[in-house]
Ligand SMILES: [Zn+2]
């Protein structure tokens with residue numbers, strides 16, 4: 541197995557890499573572990589003291605639940621694995637408060653957290669707008685969770701595609717093919733068609749080449765090479781997501797191995 | 804009513820980008836360029852912005868039932 545980093549953009553929270561010498565089952569296991577097993581922090585409980593805004597309590601609670609929180613995996617446990625048996629203590633949950641009165645636009649940054657490591661990733665996320673005289677006062681509880689119980693705990697978007705292998709035969713309409721595909725994927729030099737491999741991996745829609753060329757260009761997939769794309773929602777960084785996914789996968793296998801030994 | 808916190812389809816947090824977009828559109832900016840600049844690449848996220856109208860201020864004047 542081999543990994544080759546293609547690109548990493550900290551500002552956009554994106555990363556992509558090539559995984560060589562693996563099979564689809566493994567690639568998919570990593571993808572699924574990343575999306576539904578990696579733990580992140582999210583608001584799971586909202587207690588309303590006052591809400592005279594235009595929104596029902598449930599709507600505000602739902603909006604708060606979807607707010608992404610920076611996650612500190614070292615200090616917090618999953619409530620079900622915590623010593624408190626899920627009752628809620630300082631090691632598995634964090635309380636935050638919000639108090640606001642209109643006329644005012646309430647932002648996520650107004651959530652007051654006692655732990656400076658856990659706060660909304662995007663502070664300027666609008667929660668609700670209060671008119672004159674309207675009030676909002678609430679206390680929220682944030683806990684660690686997994687994407688498989690609710691997507692709000694999912695750390696981001698992870699997907700892969702097979703490595704495309706473009707073969708160019710006798711091409712007559714090179715210009716036309718290059719135009720039909722995303723710009724930069726194909727280049728035309730003196731009437732001949734060339735693939736720009738770096739550009740090709742960035743796009744998903746180069747399949748038109750096959751159709752427009754009438755079969756002269758073929759795109760095959762290599763089932764042992766994968767182009768992975770990771771996009772983080774901000775709770776963890778991209779590398780952390782994949783690291784955690786591998787770790788979760790490993791601990792599942794370990795548990796399975798132990799059970800087999802016991803039987 | 805109010806901009807959704809996340810994109811309906813892919814789950815990307817988008818609400819924090821709305822005010823910049825709204826300002827840009829009010830100044831007569833090109834929607835495509837604004838969406839590109841904000842990093843909304845997928846058409847699911849772009850659709851949320853293109854189809855959204857802020858109504859909370861109007862709705863807030865009426866009483867909740
Ligand atoms: Zn606990």
Ligand SMILES: [Zn+2]
Nearest residue numbers: 810813847848
């Ligand atoms: Zn989207």
